[in-house]
Amino acid sequence: MISGLIDLNRADDEGLVTQLTGQLRSLIAAGRLTQGRALPSSRQLASDLGVSRNTVTYAFEQLAAEGYLEASHGRRPVVTGGEPFEAAGAAATGARSVKPQLSPWAAKLGQTDWPMSYQAPLKPLRPGHGDAREFPNEIWARCLRRSAVRAARRELGPVNRTRLREALAHYLATSRGVRATADQIMILPSAQAALTLIASALIAPGDEVWVEDPGYPGAAAAFRASGARVTGMRLDQQGMQRMPGMAAPKLIFMTPSHQHPTGRLMSLARRTEFLRLSRPGETWIVEDDYDGEFHYDSRPVPALQGLDGHGRVLYVGTFSKAMTSDIRLGYLVVPPALVGTFEIAQRHIGLIASSHIQEALAEFISGGHFLAHLRRVRRLYHARRDHLAAGLARHLGEVLSVEVPSGGIQLVARLKRGRVDQAAVKRLAEAGVETRALSSLALGKPRDHGLLLGFAAWRDSEISAALRTMVSCF
Ligand SMILES: Cc1ncc(COP(=O)(O)O)c(C=O)c1O
The missing domain is CATH 1.10.10.10 (Winged helix-like DNA-binding domain superfamily/Winged helix DNA-binding domain)
Structure with missing residues (x-):
């Protein structure tokens, strides 16, 4: 029954x-x-x-x-x-015990994951952030409102909004020396999205990719997930070095404006050397200019992309540092020969940023608000860099040696004694100061131990309090 x-x-x-x-x-x-x-x-x-x-x-x-x-x-x-x-x-209920058969791409994700710092509540002196409290939220809200109100009248249009592309092309040409027409610019949800797009479009399994060591883990992760053999290149005072005798790779990833994490500026000689290497064959250069807006000691050094006369450089930027880390907008400037392929790839992967936000950002930039904001926070971050560097030298000079960067939003303080940066990071975190171990940014065996410290996101009083905590911990 x-x-x-x-x-x-x-x-x-x-x-x-x-x-x-x-x-x-x-x-x-x-x-x-x-x-x-x-x-x-x-x-x-x-x-x-x-x-x-x-x-x-x-x-x-x-x-x-x-x-x-x-x-x-x-x-x-x-x-x-x-x-x-x-x-x-x-x-x-049974599904958890079954090991899923993953694609080669997904199978590599576990091995290459890295902590994305904007996912956890912000604590001093976490590196990688600007100060969201200084962002002109009222002006931005007006831009967002106008964009939303106009949405009904707006025509459905290209996924990369023309007004934003034009505003960015002008900003990048005048402020960063990037030479590109608006149609070479793709608007993406982040710089990381740009790296994934590049890896998907240009990297075949087994391709050789050079990255800086220590360097930005998100880049190594994106290229490894596409099956690249990723080799870490050592740094000297001029930035990334080419190891003698190594054949040109498929792709070179670099942060020439402020090397991540050391903040070093790549010399002109080194820039020229890498550009020359990229010319004859199939070598691409990816320039990640993640915080190139922030320079303090001299006039800004133009982007490497502007020196490239042969269309070999892909230029990556983000609004995570210049605006706020949760704005989730970045961009990629591709050489003319790659525009068609990348536009199709962008649509296939669905890396499309909201038109509402793109239009609001176009207005924010063309209305002069972006530059005004940059001018203001540049002064502020400059002073904060000096405050942190001076405090470290004065109170912790015996244990830490500071490499003061000419720009950017973070600095490296090397441990003078012992090789225990992970232990120091843990001790500081327990006391409420968040730092990043330099050794955790090494590709292979770490050569350097130290702390990566953010200064841009923190007021002088917060930096001073963190310094007092650091003194008590060391
Ligand atoms: C060197 C470098 N590139 C790219 C990014 C990521 O930017 P986005 O938040 O736009 O993905 C970061 C963020 O920390 C970075 O340090």
Whole structure:
């Protein structure tokens, strides 16, 4: 008797129709009511279960609509559908113990993951952030509002909004020396998205990729996930070095404006050397100018992209540092020969930023607010850099040696004694000061131990308090 397989609970908040439908569905899906079997009539089942006939009729109609039953007027419903399969609930409980068969890309993700710092609440002196409290939120809110109001009149248009591309092309040419037309610029949800797009479009498994060591882990992760053999290049005072005798790779990733993490500026001689290397063959250079807006000691050094006369440099930028880290907007400037492919790849992967936000940002930039904000925070971050560097030298000069960067939002303080930066990071974190171990940014065996400290996001009083904590910890 089918009614013996059904257990309805009248005290349950879930209605009787829902319960009956769910239980019949599970019995069919689990193969306990097999294909071709006729169920009792609605009148009969209602009487067996002690429910109204309507309850059973609604359940039958629902299951017929889902394809589990065939119900025609005046006849008993018949179980239809394919082979029995496990009920969804049972499958879900067993699913965790099954090892999924992943694509080669996804299989590598676990080995190459790295902590994204904007996901956790911000604590002094976490590196990698500007000060969101200094962002002109009222002006930005007006730009967002106007963009939303205009949305109804706006035509559906290109995924990379023309106004923003034009505003960015002008800003990048005048402020960063980037030579590109608006149609070479792709607007993406982040710089990391740009790296994934580049890796997907240009890297085949086994390709050689050079990165800086120590360097930005997100780049190594993106290229490794695409199957690249990633080799770390040592640094000297001029930035990334080319190891003698190594053949040109498929791609070189670099942060020439302020090397991540040391903050070093790549010399012109080194820039020229890498550009020359990229010319003859198939070597691409990816220039990540993640915080190139912030320079303090001299005039800004133009982007490497502007020196490239052969279309070999892909230029990556982000608004994470110049605006706020949760704005989630970045951009990629591709050489003319790659525009078509990258536009298709962008749509295929779906790395498309909201048009509402793109339009708001176009207004924010062309209205002069972006430059005004940069001018203001540049002065502020400059003073904060000096405050942190001076404090470290004065109070912790015996244990730490500071490499003062000419720009950027963070600095490296090397441990003078011992090789225990992870232990120091842990001790400081327990005391409320968040830093990053230099050794954690090494590709292979770490050569240097030290702390990466952010200064841009913190007021002088917060930096001073963190310094006091550091002194007590060391
Ligand atoms: C060198 C470098 N590139 C790129 C990024 C990531 O930028 P986005 O937040 O736009 O992905 C970071 C963030 O820390 C970075 O340090």
